[in-house]
Amino acid sequence: MLGQQSTAEFNGLHVDALQIGQINEMRQGPEIRRKNNCIVNTGGKLTREEVERRRKEHRAKFEVAEDVWTSIVLPRPDNPLVLLDRKREELKSLAKELDDVVARIAAIEQTESLDQVTGTKRPRE
DSSP: OOSBSOOGGGTTOOBOHHHHHHHHHHOOSTTOEEETTEEEOOSOOOOHHHHHHHHHHHHHHHBOOHHHHHSOOOOOOOOHHHHHHHHHHHHHHHHHHHHHHHHHHHHHHHHHHHHHHHTOOOOOO
8 A cells, every 4th residue: 555665654643544645656766675565664674763764754745634534444353253253154155165175076986987887968058
């Protein structure tokens, strides 16, 4: 979303990640190196002072107003135990379906091998 690998300069800020991502998407030049469409650091580790300087710049440029970010309501995730039970049931269902398919394939292969022995041909299902 941010379009860059290092996010230390955004820690503690309330920003619109998509807006920053669009800006980073437009950045070009020989000093910009990308990996999986994200800008990666080609220099050394940023000093604490450099991170703080960038954080102040980003706060002035990109920080969303407090009344906006406090009004955002994130949906509560399902209870992880309930979700885990659903996934287990889905896994059991898929395992049963796989067993049925394997059994049908085995039956078809057995029929074909019998047909080869007897020399008869039957239409395929």
